[in-house]
Amino acid sequence: MKIAIVAEHASARLGGEAILPLQYFRILRDRNYDVWLIVHERTREELEGLFGNDPRVIFTPDTPLIRLLWRLGAFLPQRVANFSTGYLMRILTQRRQVKEARRLVVEEGVQIVHQPIPVSPREPSMLFRLGAPVVVGPLNGGMEFPPGFRDRSSVLEDYAVAAARAMTNVMNRLIPGKRLASVVMVANQRSRMALPGGLGGKVIEICENGVDFSLWSGTAAQDPQSGPSHTRFVFTGRLVDWKGVDLLLRAFARARDLAPMSLLIMGDGDARERLEKLARELGLLSSDEAAGKVRFAGWLSQKECAEALAARDALVLPSLYECGGAVVLEAMALSKPVIATAWGGPLDYLNTECGILVPPLSPDALIEGLAEALRKLASSPDLRASMGQAAQLRVRAEFDWERKVDAVLDVYASALRGGTAPL
Structure with a gap:
């Protein structure tokens, strides 16, 4: 052929x-x-x-x-x-x-x-x-x-x-x-x-x-003695309004008081300056991933994204206009649970065994739902592990x-x- x-x-x-x-x-x-x-x-x-x-x-x-x-x-x-x-x-x-x-x-x-x-x-x-x-x-x-x-x-x-x-x-x-x-x-x-x-x-x-398993494969084991003592969440994607990163920042500001966590934001775009300003106003912005803080990493290559995602505990994708969402599959391939908006592409990939889908009923409801999902995963290493295992099995079988x-x-x-x- x-x-x-x-x-x-x-x-x-x-x-x-x-x-x-x-x-x-x-x-x-x-x-x-x-x-x-x-x-x-x-x-x-x-x-x-x-x-x-x-x-x-x-x-x-x-x-x-x-x-x-x-x-x-x-x-x-x-x-x-x-x-x-x-x-x-x-x-x-x-x-x-x-x-x-x-x-x-x-x-x-x-x-x-x-x-x-x-x-x-x-x-x-x-x-x-x-x-x-x-x-x-x-x-x-x-x-x-x-x-x-x-x-x-x-x-x-x-x-x-x-x-x-x-x-x-x-x-x-x-x-x-x-x-x-x-x-x-x-x-x-x-x-x-x-x-x-x-x-x-x-x-x-x-x-x-x-998912290309030659790139998005395996897990990053953390040494409990030397690894971080808090849960590390990550967002990756273009920083544009419809990705909902502003809502994620507000949700993180609520959730960080309920369980120790940090957030890494990978990507660049027109909204980056506004988002960094919002993070600063909320007291979140930091140059490192200390507990309770948010770090903006900017644009990274695909290989760098894969390495960074493998080293974190869970992905968050609060997008409001996501037809596909390949990053969800990439996180699943790396045995990571995913928190995502229950709208568009993520609905085709995630189920309750491998992630948490938050209904976008209103801005306040989505912020509250994201905050609760962040708290839930940050509070339960066992839940993160079981969801991550189920995610990898699902993506290998279907994607x-x-x-x-x-x-x-x-x-x-x-x-x-x-x-x-x-x-």
């Missing part, structure tokens, strides 16, 4: 959905499949560091217009930029990628073209009539803020998102990649419901994220990247057998 993976980015450094095409290409390449990767040259340095000058990694060039859109998007709220300048950038990139994919089908005999990102179920795709079946996804979206948190988005964001979604079916008729795809994979029922109408191929449900690629290979084979959509 000859396969072409097409994506704007393939990167562990960028994080988020950009890691998905990287993992597909890496694993298929390691298994000696004839596989090509078509990506924007923005991630050239990282990919050449990983794969050398592999001729099967094909970079589409940057252009002055794409660079202009990139700069304009920096002045917009993130969700607005994604629907506007970001979308235009992806379309311009895909126009070039279509030409490369068609060339590979003709010259190299590529049999399957797979577009794993963007994961938005509504966003149109330019990949159609390539001469080979197209597989899209798994897609994961259809998200809204919890009802009690709708004020987290501005009026501008609300109008822009509503307008973009209203145009979904029209745009997918004008740019019919998803409608003409042989197979569209979705991560959950929520994403299935957000798909554009009139799809001609199969729709298959399969998890979006997975291993190797198993996921096996399932996607079955999808490729199904597309080759069935191809109900036009080539």
